[in-house]
Amino acid sequence: MTNNRLLPYLLIAPATVFLVLLFVVPLVQTIALAFMDNGVASLTNFRKMAGDLNFGLSIGNTFLLVLAVIPLQICMALVMAMMIQKLDKGRDLVLWIWIIPLGISDLAAGLVWLAILQDRGYFNTVLNMLGLVDGPVNWLSYEAPVSLFVGVVLAEVWRATAIVLVILVAGLQLIPKEYGEAAEIFGAGPWTRFRKITLPLLKPSIQSALILRTVLAFEVFAVVYALSGRNFPVLVGEAYAWQHVNQNNGVAAAYAILVMAISLAATVIYIRALRTPPEMQP
Amino acid sequence: MAGIRIDAIEKRFGAARALEQLTLDVEDGEFLALLGPSGCGKTTLLRIIAGLETQTSGRIFIGGRDVSALPPRERGLAMVFQNYAVFPHMTVYENVAFGLRMKGAADAEVKKQVERAAGLLHIEPYLERYPAKLSGGQRQRVAVARALAVQPAVLLMDEPLSNLDALLRLEMRSELKSVLNSSGTTTVYVTHDQTEAMGLADRIAVMHKGVIEQIDRPQALYERPATRFVGGFVGSPPMNFIDMPVKAGLARLGDFANPVSTGRDTITAGIRAEDIAVVERGGLPFDVMVCEPLGSTLLLTGRVAGQLARVAVRPDAVVAPGDRLNLEPSPGRIVWIDPANGKAIGQAA
Numbered sequence: 001m002t003n004n005r006l007l008p009y010l011l012i013a014p015a016t017v018f019l020v021l022l023f024v025v026p027l028v029q030t031i032a033l034a035f036m037d038n039g040v041a042s043l044t045n046f047r048k049m050a051g052d053l054n055f056g057l058s059i060g061n062t063f064l065l066v067l068a069v070i071p072l073q074i075c076m077a078l079v080m081a082m083m084i085q086k087l088d089k090g091r092d093l094v095l096w097i098w099i100i101p102l103g104i105s106d107l108a109a110g111l112v113w114l115a116i117l118q119d120r121g122y123f124n125t126v127l128n129m130l131g132l133v134d135g136p137v138n139w140l141s142y143e144a145p146v147s148l149f150v151g152v153v154l155a156e157v158w159r160a161t162a163i164v165l166v167i168l169v170a171g172l173q174l175i176p177k178e179y180g181e182a183a184e185i186f187g188a189g190p191w192t193r194f195r196k197i198t199l200p201l202l203k204p205s206i207q208s209a210l211i212l213r214t215v216l217a218f219e220v221f222a223v224v225y226a227l228s229g230r231n232f233p234v235l236v237g238e239a240y241a242w243q244h245v246n247q248n249n250g251v252a253a254a255y256a257i258l259v260m261a262i263s264l265a266a267t268v269i270y271i272r273a274l275r276t277p278p279e280m281q282p
Numbered sequence: 283m284a285g286i287r288i289d290a291i292e293k294r295f296g297a298a299r300a301l302e303q304l305t306l307d308v309e310d311g312e313f314l315a316l317l318g319p320s321g322c323g324k325t326t327l328l329r330i331i332a333g334l335e336t337q338t339s340g341r342i343f344i345g346g347r348d349v350s351a352l353p354p355r356e357r358g359l360a361m362v363f364q365n366y367a368v369f370p371h372m373t374v375y376e377n378v379a380f381g382l383r384m385k386g387a388a389d390a391e392v393k394k395q396v397e398r399a400a401g402l403l404h405i406e407p408y409l410e411r412y413p414a415k416l417s418g419g420q421r422q423r424v425a426v427a428r429a430l431a432v433q434p435a436v437l438l439m440d441e442p443l444s445n446l447d448a449l450l451r452l453e454m455r456s457e458l459k460s461v462l463n464s465s466g467t468t469t470v471y472v473t474h475d476q477t478e479a480m481g482l483a484d485r486i487a488v489m490h491k492g493v494i495e496q497i498d499r500p501q502a503l504y505e506r507p508a509t510r511f512v513g514g515f516v517g518s519p520p521m522n523f524i525d526m527p528v529k530a531g532l533a534r535l536g537d538f539a540n541p542v543s544t545g546r547d548t549i550t551a552g553i554r555a556e557d558i559a560v561v562e563r564g565g566l567p568f569d570v571m572v573c574e575p576l577g578s579t580l581l582l583t584g585r586v587a588g589q590l591a592r593v594a595v596r597p598d599a600v601v602a603p604g605d606r607l608n609l610e611p612s613p614g615r616i617v618w619i620d621p622a623n624g625k626a627i628g629q630a631a
Contacts, residue, residue, distance in 0.1 A: 178367035181334050186432065187355040187384030200371040279412040282370040 033253035045250040049242075049258070052251075058233040064149070065224075065234065066217045069156045073213060074206065076157070077164035081172055082194070095169065099162040106159060110226025113155035114140075117227070142231035152232060155223045160216065164209045171205025172198070176282075201282070207274040214270070215263040235259050284345025284358070284435040284468060285310040286331065291340035293326055293492075300326045302492045304340070313462060313469045315479035318489035319515070324472045325440055327489070331470060332438050333357050344436055355384070360434035364441040366425040368413045374400075374424050375409040381432035399431035402461050419450045426458070430465060437462070439471045443478060455481055476516050480504070488512045504554075507617060510624040513552045519581065522553045522591045524566070525621060533618075535587055537564040538610070542618055544627060552617035552626070555581070555594040558609050565610040568593065570603050582607075 037044040049055055084095055101109065116122045119136040127133045139147040179201065183193045199206075221236040230241065239255035242248050286308040293301040301323045308314045316324040329335035331342055333354035341350040349357045360381065368377050376383075378399055382392045400406045403423040413421055422442060429437055442458075443451045459482050462469055473479050479486045480500040487497040488511070496508040507513035513521035525548055526533040533542045533549050542549050556579070568591065572583040579594040582601060586609070593609060595601065618627050 176365065176367070178363045178365055179369060181354075182361065182363060182367040182369075182428075183380070184334070184354045185332060185359065185361045186381035186428070189355065192384070197369065276371075279414050280371045281414060 030253045030256050033250055034257045037250065045254040048248075048251050049254045052238070054230075054233040054238055054241075058235050058238045061232055062218060062220065062234045065152065065156070065220060066214060068149075068153050069160075069217055070210065070214055072153070072157055073161045073164050074210065076161050077168050077209070080161075080165050081168040082198075084169060085172055095165075099166055101159050102162040102166070104159065105222070107222040107226055109155055109159040110223035113151060113158070113223070114226050117151045140227055140231070142228075145232075148228055148232055151227055152224055155227060156217070156220065159223060160213065164213055167205055167209040167212070168202065171202050171208075174205075175201045203274055203276055204281075207270055207276075210274070211267050211270050214266045218259055218263050218266070235262075285312070286436060286468060286470065287343035287346075288327070288331070289341045289343065291327065291330060291337045291342065293323070293330060293335070294338045300492055301330075301337075304492075304494060306487060306494060306497065308468060308470060309484075310345075311466045311468055313459075313471065313482060313484045315471045315473055315483035315486045316489055317473055317476060317479040317486050317515070319474060322489040323492040324474075324489050328438055328440055328470060328472045331436075332359060332361055357436075358434065359436040359438055360429035360432050361438040362422075362425045362429050362440065362442045364444060366413075366418075366421045366445075368421050368424050368428070370413050373410055373412055374405060374416070377413065377424055378405075378409075378427045378431050380428060385432070395431045395433070396427075399427040402430060402465075403427040403457075419446055419454065422446060422454065426461070430461070430467075433465075434467060437467045437469045439469065441472055441474070444473070444475070451478075458482065477518065480516070486516075488515060490515075505615070506626070507552065508626050510550065510552065510619050510626075513617060513619075517554065519555050519592045519594075521617070522551075522555065522593075523619070524551045524553065524586050524589050524591060525549070526551055536567045537608075538566045540613055540616065542627075544618070544620065546620065546622065548621055549627075550619040550621045551611070552619050553591075553611045554615065555592045557615040558593050558611050560593075560595060560599070561608050561610040563608055565608040568607045568609045570601055570605045570607060572603060573601055 034045050035041055035043070080098060084091055084098075087094060104112075114121070117139050118124075119138055123139070124133065124136050127137070128135075138144065140151055141148070175198065179197050180193055183197045188196060219236050220234055221240065224232055224234050225237055225240075230237065235255055236259060239252045239259070242255065243252035286306075288304060288306040288308075291301055291304045292299070304327065316327060318324045326335060330337045331344075333349070333352060337350070341348055343349065344357055344359065368374075369380070372380070375396060378396045379392045382395055387395070396409070397406070400409060403426055405420065405423045405427055408416060408420060408424075413424065416424065422445070426442070443454055446454060455478060471479070471482060483500060485497060486500055486503050488495045488503065490511050496503060496512045498506075498508075503512065503516055507516065507521065510523060514523070524535065526535040526538075528534075528542060528544055528547050528549050531541055531543070532539050533551065534540075540551075566586045568582075568584050568586050570582050570584040574581040574583070575597060578597065580597050580599050580601065582593045582595060584591060584593070584607075593607075601607070619625065620627050
């Protein structure tokens, strides 16, 4: 009896120990790092962070990126998921091709888009062939902030829409097809069915996708770093720079705490705003 | 109000034929049951009428209008689904109002029709609740109310009672019948439960392997099945089928003999369990194997010349397994069936 009661705890023990060692301990250490200066509690690191030239810029850029990328990704993934639902044959193949970017690391994805967008990249070659430009255009320079931003958005959308798609496709498959059929019988056209039936019933999946994607988008780094270096400062990029370039892990930890706080806040907002009351669940 | 004409409808899934050249007329205001075992094509036919499935060939007319190529919403019908398909994110009121809202009805009209439909199905107390808070039977009522609220010309029902428990099913069955009788809606009702079809329908179409075996009034279907399949599927217990050798125009087994008109040397006698009398001597020899007291009758299962048969006798009859009884089927109620093709043949007597 005693053995049986202990067994579940024994089985989850390895995962728990692993997470405590590699997640909780570093988290506590990071918090300590951020809020200490020479062994005393202090806000020096945060003051240093806020006083830095790139601080405001990196916050602005990160939010701008999140605001541009997330709605675009949700809309695209919704359209793609609805299209996949309509397929009879080849559905799995299309899904498989569409989620290939999931298997590519974000740094590699950044390098792919660098190869396309840099001075002598594929994009300029094509433009040159079409006679649209004379010589190489520097799309990713700090002097061209708009095209640099568009480049980063493109790479992020290309890289990370697939995870949203996977969540939404799974969610759509959970909705019994009779709901749509009943709506169709009772007079709803395709757009009305999508708005009044599919979208409300898909809300829990949209919520999960939004939380996951937003948290990851606030942590955006490698894609931006590959495309722009520090020409387009973002929060995690600044943490990296403070850690490795300025060798100040206190300020780097302060950035990490800030990113965590923003992510938590976003999650709480999504959970509140997109709540499905239990009585409205199927 | 409108009748339905199903004209040479055929449905193939790849090489498999789900429906073969099916033609069927449903009268205006009629209640027609499509009855058959699972996989017989009855749900496919219903979904083709609804427009949720496309026929391979053939046409559907509703109220004289060719709707074969129209989407479901333009066919002027309502449907009740097996799993209800009551929208979980809308209140009962909004569920019932859904069809009217889609038609762009004014709020006053919506309210009037929702209240009328809710009254018919006795769901007024739940109008502001969400379906998750309702029992299966209540959800079923919501689904029917949603269908009746739009005052459809045609109502399609796909096994609407099969998810309810036995007692509730019986209750809903009689209630459905009275509600639909008073509304006079043309109804096509799919079921695999022959009691349900018998109890509800004006006519029953018995389907088997994608064809309609027989279409008739319930009592006629029960008494005069056109095929062995119909006799075996309609009625509980199923009809007995006893093969008898034929000599000189007489089917003879044991001490039982009856004139028949067949060119074959064997004929199958289709006999209902209650159309058999136990007699002192003569008739068919019946070896009792099992006795089941069913309350209103005593059901005996046994063998006639090695062939399985069931006989319903008076509940107070004193019979035990191992007994041999003499059975006398009432000749006028026997259905003679050609064993080669399973079809009933004309009565000789």
